[in-house]
Amino acid sequence: MQIREANIKDSEGIKSLHLQAFDDSEAKLVSDLAVNLLHEKSTIKIISLVAIYKDTVIGHVTFSPVFLDSTGKHFGYILAPLAVLPAHQNQGAGSKIVKHGLDTISSLGAFIVFVYGDPQYYSRFGFKKEPAQNFTPPYVLEYPEGWQAMKLNSAVFPEGSRLTCVNSLNDPQLW
Numbered sequence: 001m002q003i004r005e006a007n008i009k010d011s012e013g014i015k016s017l018h019l020q021a022f023d024d025s026e027a028k029l030v031s032d033l034a035v036n037l038l039h040e041k042s043t044i045k046i047i048s049l050v051a052i053y054k055d056t057v058i059g060h061v062t063f064s065p066v067f068l069d070s071t072g073k074h075f076g077y078i079l080a081p082l083a084v085l086p087a088h089q090n091q092g093a094g095s096k097i098v099k100h101g102l103d104t105i106s107s108l109g110a111f112i113v114f115v116y117g118d119p120q121y122y123s124r125f126g127f128k129k130e131p132a133q134n135f136t137p138p139y140v141l142e143y144p145e146g147w148q149a150m151k152l153n154s155a156v157f158p159e160g161s162r163l164t165c166v167n168s169l170n171d172p173q174l175w
């Protein structure tokens, strides 16, 4: 399995992967998000990674920048979406692609990374609820218990800040 940065030619593979990995209720929303993020141009680069096995996209993750609403300053990233093709799950691909992305954004100097997902899964990487508590997500969350974060590089963290995100994530249905 090889992990590399995704490019536009991976669009179909990424879309198909998310359509297969997620339940019908979420599959279209998430696969559209994955492809929109791949095409979006942001002032701070969006990191989209694919895991390739035998010329097939078997894993995908995106880290997109978040900004402080008060100042517009780039402050960290949010991990979304993440999926592994069902036939390749439980073999470590998800962990490998997430860790690769975390190393990438950490080396870019990111202070913090957020995720909105199952704490039972994301806790294995070090995501916790506490570091996220001071930051208000862009929309009201359907499952507030899924809002987590992990500090990557030391910084003076502002208290009680509201976050903004890239255009592709600006959809209340995703939160």
Ligand SMILES: CC(C)(COP(=O)(O)OP(=O)(O)OC[C@H]1O[C@@H](n2cnc3c(N)ncnc32)[C@H](O)[C@@H]1OP(=O)(O)O)[C@@H](O)C(=O)NCCC(=O)NCCS
Pocket (backbone or CB within 6 Å): 021, 022, 082, 083, 084, 085, 088, 089, 090, 091, 092, 093, 094, 095, 096, 116, 117, 118, 120, 121
């Ligand atoms: C979540 C997902 C990306 C994990 O990918 P993966 O390649 O199977 O992950 P890994 O092989 O690195 O890790 C597998 C472990 O994660 C656990 N796991 C998977 N999904 C989980 C979940 N939702 N909650 C808790 N644990 C979960 C497995 O039980 C397994 O546990 P173990 O290590 O104790 O045996 C994959 O299951 C997937 O694509 N699921 C559907 C889409 C999805 O839910 N995406 C995440 C949205 S928040």
